[in-house]
Amino acid sequence: MSKLKPWTILEEEDVSPSPWFPLLRHTVQLPSGMIMDDYYLAPLGDVVMVLALTAKSEVVLVRQYKHGLGQILLDLPGGLEQPGKGILGSAMAELEEETGIKVDAGQLISLGKITVNPTKTKQVVYGFIVFNAEFNSVQKPDPAEEIEVVTCPAIEVLQKVKDGDIWTTDSVNFILKAALLYPDIFGL
Numbered sequence: 001m002s003k004l005k006p007w008t009i010l011e012e013e014d015v016s017p018s019p020w021f022p023l024l025r026h027t028v029q030l031p032s033g034m035i036m037d038d039y040y041l042a043p044l045g046d047v048v049m050v051l052a053l054t055a056k057s058e059v060v061l062v063r064q065y066k067h068g069l070g071q072i073l074l075d076l077p078g079g080l081e082q083p084g085k086g087i088l089g090s091a092m093a094e095l096e097e098e099t100g101i102k103v104d105a106g107q108l109i110s111l112g113k114i115t116v117n118p119t120k121t122k123q124v125v126y127g128f129i130v131f132n133a134e135f136n137s138v139q140k141p142d143p144a145e146e147i148e149v150v151t152c153p154a155i156e157v158l159q160k161v162k163d164g165d166i167w168t169t170d171s172v173n174f175i176l177k178a179a180l181l182y183p184d185i186f187g188l
Contacts, residue, residue, distance in 0.1 A: 026040075
């Protein structure tokens with residue numbers, strides 16, 4: 001049994017510069033008794049990502065501009081958990097909005113969850129895989145999004161990860177996890 005203990009939050013102050021980037025300042029007490037009065041973290045909200053596979057074992061990807069890096073990136077479709085929709089509802093909504101693929105909750109198979117920076121954010125990314133995905137709806141991106149939908153054979157998607165063409169942490173993690181769980185689809 002671990003002897004590690006969590007920190008105690010003594011005070012929390014919202015110092016957010018905008019609603020788009022929440023920021024909290026914590027005063028915390030460590031198990032040693034030490035008090036830190038300037039610990040900052042961002043409760044950014046949870047994210048969903050969907051690896052959608054067509055009947056031809058093609059992975060549905062999205063290409064879009066990401067302003068934080070100032071680059072156009074190739075990614076799995078996904079986005080922030082939407083108010084009132086929960087994780088599954090948000091995964092279904094993001095997939096339809098970004099790609100025009102409508103699925104029901106029963107088609108979503110969990111790939112688990114990851115976190116990118118647990119030291120400075122409270123954000124958890126939930127991944128799902130969908131088999132036999134069909135373009136059966138209309139793409140409805142947010143007003144600030146311009147999205148190009150790309151399909152790529154699953155075997156080639158792994159090569160794109162190896163070559164660095166797909167390099168965002170969450171997409172790489174869920175593609176590799178899907179390949180481990182479903183090796184035949186990815187030619188392993």
